[in-house]
Amino acid sequence: MIESLLVANRGEIARRIIRTAKRLGIRAIAVHSEADAGLPFVTEADEAVCVGPANPAQSYRNVEAILAAAKSTGAQAIHPGYGFLSENADFARTVEASGLIWVGPRADAITAMGDKINARNLMAAAGVPVAPGTTDPAADLDAAVAAAAEIGYPVMVKAAAGGGGMGMGVATDETALRTEYDKVRSFAERMFGDGSVLIERYFPRVRHVEVQILGLADGRVVALGERECSVQRRNQKLVEESPSPAVSPELRERFLAAAVRAGEAVGYRNAGTVECLLVPRQRDFEEDGAGSEEFFFLEMNTRLQVEHPVTELVYGVDLVEEQLRVAAGLAPTFDPDALAPRGHAIELRINAEDPKRFLPGPGAIKTWVEPTGEGVRVDSGYIEGNTVTPFYDSLMAKLIVSGATRAEAIERAKSAVAAFDLTGPKCNLPFFAELLENEEFLSGDYDTGIVSRMR
Known part of the structure; x- marks a missing residue:
């Protein structure tokens, strides 16, 4: 069994992981932002390291700071919890390249499932039912309109790289689609660095x-x-x-x-x-x-x-x-x-x-x-x-x-x-x-x- 575990997260999930680690006799290491210094997950860990200010980009998403904390504390493995870096394939690869154990799926699985269009296509090929939708990103508004006409309204406009309920909009007709497409694409570029958009059948009651x-x-x-x-x-x-x-x-x-x-x-x-x-x-x-x-x-x-x-x-x-x-x-x-x-x-x-x-x-x-x-x-x-x-x-x-x-x-x-x-x-x-x-x-x-x- 793993002997020392760094938990690259905060709040209730960090506290919950630490609880299991300690029950199993695993040394639990917390990383935290300056804003979270007084929270229970920090005090309940066997060791804690501050990795930056409140801004998540400078702390909980700061790969260099987290890996430095793992090295300085002698952590053997990293558990990412959920959110933050948990579905970041590059982080998973970097953790393993650093000689640490990644407590999560393989990086290639994260990559394969991280893009909604690629995931849909893989699942369809595996015989898993998928809703009617595009098999490639809607490259522009005209492509989105054409796809929606073939699928049938209403449609869901989704950021291909999105997750957690973010980057989605519903269009009941072409006028609404034109508005939602621009909105979702802009949001996706800003939040995920990828403006790829998927058009999928929307089910009002589901x-x-x-x-x-x-x-x-x-x-x-x-x-x-x-x-x-x-x-x-x-x-x-x-x-x-x-x-x-x-x-x-x-x-x-x-x-x-x-x-x-x-x-x-x-x-x-x-x-x-x-x-x-x-x-x-x-x-x-x-x-x-x-x-x-x-x-x-x-x-x-x-x-x-x-x-x-x-x-x-x-x-x-x-x-x-x-x-x-x-x-x-x-x-x-x-x-x-x-x-x-x-x-x-x-x-x-x-x-x-x-x-x-x-x-x-x-x-x-x-x-x-x-x-x-x-x-x-x-x-x-x-x-x-x-x-x-x-x-x-x-x-x-x-x-x-x-x-x-x-x-x-x-x-x-x-x-x-x-x-x-x-x-x-x-x-x-x-x-x-x-x-x-x-x-x-x-x-x-x-x-x-x-x-x-x-x-």
Whole structure:
């Protein structure tokens, strides 16, 4: 097993990785910005190194500073968490070229999946369903208009190099397409340094379902069930649950098989997620609420996901430990041929944001009392007295609940939300209290438009 691990991230995910590392007897090393010096992940690490000022480009994305910290502390491996450098193939290559162990997929898999058009084409060749769309970038506006006419409106205009719900726009006709194309291309050039644009069929009523995969050290790819991620605002997730209430046993079998094929197509190793769109019949819900059996590949996230805890609770595994074992060339702690889910888990992302408009609201934390009890887990990045700064993502904590059934998990979620005492920054806990009483959510028959309908 790895003996010393540098965590190239911050907040709750850094703290969560450090917790597993210390449980396994691995020396945990944190890197942090000047703004994060007082956060729990820094104080809980065995060693910590400041790598720059608050600006992520000068700290958490500063490759030279992070590698220097690894060298000075004698780190054997680097875990990138999610965000920042986690899906940067050049960073992965540089880490390995420096003689360190990269706790993540191979750089070539990151590259292959990092471009949405290339990923779509690879998946189609592997027999994974993809939505109607372009097989090459829409080189200019005329090409985008021609592609949309062939695909049929409405269409999604997407940055080929984008991710995390960023760089996307919907066009219902040619006039809207002309506006969205320029907007998305400009955003993509500015944010990703790549203005390539993909045109894809847009489904107004759709569910977002993803599959957790793990590429093992022996070359096998296994799937650890699916997660429902349809509660979103601005194409970014707020709630995830496993298993999905929309997925039948037969459909689950197809989902998992497609995800394994996707991983095998790129020789995947370590943890990753295959994200899909599940399209209800006739692009709308039938009166009986039943969904269709039609799903399409959306993208592959070549890293650990924010929502990985729901899979951990349902499958009884520690995915960070499994990541470390794969990186060290070790077998998993579980039997890949005997994976079986038990119960139900739900994750709520506790963000420093307005619960109505979801606008960021950072600030000093005056009160922070986490809920406890059976089936309640909190992965947090802060404690009372810390300050949520405006420099990073608004995620403060993840409240994860589990139960024998979905109904039991929801009841525990209601109690946990009510018991979470958090004051100071703006907070979206009131939104979750509302959601957990919402009939559409309670029925399990909801889609990605549920938040907009609540507002």
